[in-house]
Structures are given as C-alpha cells and as structure tokens.
Amino acid sequence: MTPRAEAAGRLLAELPPAPAAWCSGLRKRYRRRLAVDDVSFAVGRGEVVGLLGPNGAGKTTVIKILLGLVRPDAGEVLLLGRPARDPRARARVGYLPELFRYQPWLTAAEVLRLHVRLAGVAVPDGERRECLAAVGLADRAGDRVGGFSKGMQQRLGLAVALVARPDLVVLDEPTSALDPIGRADVRDLLLSLRDRQVAVLLNSHLIGEVERVCDRVVILDKGRVAASGTLAELLGGREVRLRLSEVSAAAEARLAAAGRLIRTGDEFAVELPAGHDPAQGPDTVPDLVADLVALGVRVHAVEPGRISLEERLLDILRTGPGGDHR
Numbered sequence: 298m299t300p301r302a303e304a305a306g307r308l309l310a311e312l313p314p315a316p317a318a319w320c321s322g323l324r325k326r327y328r329r330r331l332a333v334d335d336v337s338f339a340v341g342r343g344e345v346v347g348l349l350g351p352n353g354a355g356k357t358t359v360i361k362i363l364l365g366l367v368r369p370d371a372g373e374v375l376l377l378g379r380p381a382r383d384p385r386a387r388a389r390v391g392y393l394p395e396l397f398r399y400q401p402w403l404t405a406a407e408v409l410r411l412h413v414r415l416a417g418v419a420v421p422d423g424e425r426r427e428c429l430a431a432v433g434l435a436d437r438a439g440d441r442v443g444g445f446s447k448g449m450q451q452r453l454g455l456a457v458a459l460v461a462r463p464d465l466v467v468l469d470e471p472t473s474a475l476d477p478i479g480r481a482d483v484r485d486l487l488l489s490l491r492d493r494q495v496a497v498l499l500n501s502h503l504i505g506e507v508e509r510v511c512d513r514v515v516i517l518d519k520g521r522v523a524a525s526g527t528l529a530e531l532l533g534g535r536e537v538r539l540r541l542s543e544v545s546a547a548a549e550a551r552l553a554a555a556g557r558l559i560r561t562g563d564e565f566a567v568e569l570p571a572g573h574d575p576a577q578g579p580d581t582v583p584d585l586v587a588d589l590v591a592l593g594v595r596v597h598a599v600e601p602g603r604i605s606l607e608e609r610l611l612d613i614l615r616t617g618p619g620g621d622h623r
C-alpha cells in the first residue's frame with residue numbers, strides 16, 4: 298500500500314461510523330394523497346428511536362422507504378452508510394413488518410434457517426435456538442407455523458428480525474398481537490439490543506413502551522415530522538412538587554435557585570433543568586430538602602412530577618410542535 302493510501306485508510310478509520318439509518322427529504326405521494334412529506338431523521342449506532350404518530354401519519358411508509366420496499370418520489374436513504382438498496386446493507390438489517398405471515402408448512406426452526414440463508418450469514422444451530430428462546434418459543438421450535446397463534450407468529454417474526462445478528466433492527470408494531478407478558482418480554486429484548494449496541498427503529502402505538510425503551514423519538518403527523526428529540530428534550534426537565542410551611546424569603550430563594558419555581562399557596566413546583574439527574578449534581582432533591590429544613594421550613598410532602606410522553610404527544614398533535622425540537 299502506498300503511504301498516501303495508508304494515510305487515507307487511517308483517516309477513514311478515525312471517522313465516526315455512519316448512522317445506522319439516515320434519511321433526508323423523503324417524499325411519497327399515493328395518487329392525490331401525500332403520505333410522506335419532507336421527512337428527515339437519523340438513527341445513530343446503538344440508539345433506540347421510536348416512531349410515533351396517529352393512524353395514517355406515514356410511519357409504515359417511511360419504514361418501507363428506509364428498507365427499499367417503497368420507492369420515494371424524492372429524498373435519500375442510507376442504511377449503515379450504504380444506499381438502502383445495497384444488499385450488503387440490507388443483510389445487516391433485521392425487519393419485522395406490520396403485517397407478517399410466514400410459510401405455514403415450515404416449522405419455526407425451519408423459518409429461522411431459511412432467513413439466515415437469505416441473509417447470507419452463518420448462524421450456528423445453538424444460536425438459532427437461543428434466538429427462539431429469547432422470544433419465548435423454545436419449546437415450539439419443531440411445530441409448524443400454520444398452527445401458531447397470531448402472538449406466536451409475531452414472536453417468530455421478532456426472532457426472524459434478530460437471528461442474522463443485525464446492526465439495525467426495524468420493528469413495525471412488534472407487540473400489536475402480544476399479551477402483557479409478551480410486551481414486557483419485548484421491552485427486555487429491546488433493552489438487551491441496546492446493551493449490545495444494536496440500533497432499533499421502533500414503530501409502536503404503545504407510548505408507554507416507547508417512553509421506557511427509546512433514547513429518542515420522532516413524531517410524524519400528516520406525513521411530516523411534527524417533533525423529534527430525546528425524551529428529555531421533548532418532555533422538558535423533571536419537576537419536583539413540594540408542600541411546605543413556614544417558608545422564609547431565604548428558603549424561597551433557595552427553591553428558586555434549584556430551578557424555575559411556581560408557587561400556589563403552600564404548594565411549590567420546581568422545574569429542574571433538562572437532563573437533570575436527581576442522583577448527581579449540587580441540586581439533588583435530598584440537598585434541596587436538607588437546605589430547606591436547615592432554613593426552618595417544615596416539609597410536608599415531596600413528590601416527583603413529569604409530564605408523560607403521551608401528554609406531550611397529544612399536545613403536539615393538537616396544537617403543533619410549538620416551534621422547538623423540529
């Protein structure tokens with residue numbers, strides 16, 4: 298290798314890896330209906346991103362464009378740094394479609410073997426069995442898929458999405474057919490993917506699920522990105538609500554120093570700064586309470602408060618994004 302090529306190689310190696318998924322200016326029209334209108338966002342390596350929005354917002358269409366299953370009228374897509382239609386990128390992406398049907402005459406183990414072959418990856422028997430176990434189908438590996446319930450088929454779909462050791466997993470409503478235990482299992486599965494640095498794009502109407510597992514959220518409405526950001530950005534800082542008496546001016550100043558303060562009689566709401574970690578920093582809740590007590594305040598109640606993602610989503614969809622986090 299020439300010194301110049303070596304230097305170029307070193308330079309490339311030092312660059313941060315391309316995002317797991319990246320899209321810019323996506324647009325898709327079905328006859329007179331604009332399903333996707335100028336959508337841009339990225340899913341970083343190892344990041345779990347939730348795609349939220351009402352029925353018909355364009356979520357599935359965006360996912361299909363990202364995966365090269367629907368051709369956009371405009372816009373660009375890169376998967377793992379390569380064009381979406383490049384088979385080398387597709388082989389590293391796992392996908393659970395919204396509507397799934399697997400070959401009813403095959404057993405669950407055979408479906409996995411088939412998908413591993415299609416991805417062109419060598420995955421040993423033991424690892425395939427572990428994958429079925431991870432979705433709760435360990436004892437159904439030899440059963441034909443035709444006899445599976447809808448929830449079991451969805452579990453199998455998850456195993457199909459995960460079996461070929463993907464770097465990016467795209468899940469379109471992965472828990473729509475699952476019972477509450479199945480949903481909790483999927484939540485654990487998503488968290489374990491994040492621990493293994495596998496990126497996830499998750500489309501789900503279960504907002505609580507998204508709030509628990511996602512690092513970032515993209516909210517679509519009428520084909521457009523209505524808001525996007527980390528949960529801290531979208532939900533604002535944490536709030537702590539206190540019921541206090543014998544509050545002196547010095548104590549009120551101490552409360553105001555911790556964050557934006559709203560007083561309603563004996564009730565005090567302190568909005569802690571965005572990204573505030575109650576376990577760290579000078580303004581921990583225990584420090585605040587200790588200081589208040591030292592200032593002669595009587596503390597009757599301290600409770601955490603934070604608007605939920607569901608409240609924020611409804612707010613954004615009703616009134617618009619409010620100018621931030623686009």
Ligand SMILES: Nc1ncnc2c1ncn2[C@@H]1O[C@H](COP(=O)(O)OP(=O)(O)OP(=O)(O)O)[C@@H](O)[C@H]1O
Nearest residue numbers: 327330331332350351352353354355356357358359
């Ligand atoms: N193949 C198609 N032909 C015509 N219109 C389509 C097609 N696919 C989607 N659409 C339209 O595009 C819009 C977006 O649909 P899409 O399925 O992407 O929404 P979604 O956000 O995934 O909805 P849901 O939450 O109900 O699954 C809808 O108005 C839908 O009717």
